[in-house]
Amino acid sequence: MPSKKIPLVVVVPAAGVGKRMKANCPKQYLKINQKSILEHTVSRLSSHPMIKKIIIALSHEDEYFSETRLSENSKVMVVDGGKERVDSVLAGLAVIDPHEFPWVLVHDAARPCLTLNDLNHLIEACLSNDKGGILASPVRDTMKQGCNGVIEQTIDRENLWHALTPQMYPTLQLKAAIERALSAQAIITDEASAIEFTGEVSQLISSSSENIKITQPDDLALAEFILNKQSKDNQNIQEMQ
Ligand SMILES: Nc1ccn([C@@H]2O[C@H](COP(=O)(O)OP(=O)(O)OP(=O)(O)O)[C@@H](O)[C@H]2O)c(=O)n1
Numbered sequence: 001m002p003s004k005k006i007p008l009v010v011v012v013p014a015a016g017v018g019k020r021m022k023a024n025c026p027k028q029y030l031k032i033n034q035k036s037i038l039e040h041t042v043s044r045l046s047s048h049p050m051i052k053k054i055i056i057a058l059s060h061e062d063e064y065f066s067e068t069r070l071s072e073n074s075k076v077m078v079v080d081g082g083k084e085r086v087d088s089v090l091a092g093l094a095v096i097d098p099h100e101f102p103w104v105l106v107h108d109a110a111r112p113c114l115t116l117n118d119l120n121h122l123i124e125a126c127l128s129n130d131k132g133g134i135l136a137s138p139v140r141d142t143m144k145q146g147c148n149g150v151i152e153q154t155i156d157r158e159n160l161w162h163a164l165t166p167q168m169y170p171t172l173q174l175k176a177a178i179e180r181a182l183s184a185q186a187i188i189t190d191e192a193s194a195i196e197f198t199g200e201v202s203q204l205i206s207s208s209s210e211n212i213k214i215t216q217p218d219d220l221a222l223a224e225f226i227l228n229k230q231s232k233d234n235q236n237i238q239e240m241q
Pocket residue numbers: 012013014015016017018019020021027028057081082083084085086088089108109110111213214215
């Protein structure tokens with residue numbers, strides 16, 4: 001548990017349609033162990049005692065949220081998401097009082113395998129260093145750049161990371177950075193890219209590659225395997241205590 005304790009708010013962008021998943025519903029509503037991916041994700045976040053509010057950005061056409069039990073969670077509130085992920089994040093930031101929540105985390109609905117251990121590492125690093133940052137996992141494979149089925153070059157993977165979520169920043173800093181980046185028509189696919197656009201620094205917190213983003217069809221079975229493995233690991237830890 002982080003040494004410094006303050007109330008935290010999380011924005012969960014969940015307004016996507018999941019095109020790459022090729023499913024019959026938005027991927028955040030696909031079920032694992034009879035529970036939607038969104039419910040798994042919110043359950044992980046909600047179990048952290050410092051997280052007091054979870055703002056879920058939903059598509060205005062969302063017809064699945066009401067079938068979940070998420071509205072029964074007192075930490076949960078919903079906002080209308082936007083055209084792109086960044087717009088959904090901004091919609092969540094718009095309802096946060098920075099005096100109540102000086103720090104904010106943003107976590108993809110499509111990442112249900114986040115562990116409390118990684119979440120604590122991120123929170124601890126940001127609050128103790130007073131600097132925003134992201135969970136990230138180091139690239140394992142040799143990385144190639146290429147197109148049209150042809151390798152152009154090998155990219156040195158020494159300093160390459162997979163950016164994950166949550167990504168955590170001072171609320172006012174993140175909101176201002178996103179607004180400034182968008183006004184310059186910058187491409188923003190994660191919170192860190194907006195922070196980079198403003199020339200500010202983010203911490204890279206090395207974390208588990210189990211924290212996958214469910215994106216393509218074969219990710220669902222992998223996520224189910226990881227969730228079941230994490231559940232057994234937690235049971236083993238509890239039995240040893
Ligand atoms: N306009 C959007 C687009 C995406 N997201 C959310 O951002 C997260 C990460 O985005 P991604 O994995 O790209 O989800 P989708 O956009 O749904 O996937 P696809 O690109 O395959 O359609 C997801 O939880 C998604 O619901 C969002 O809140 N608002």
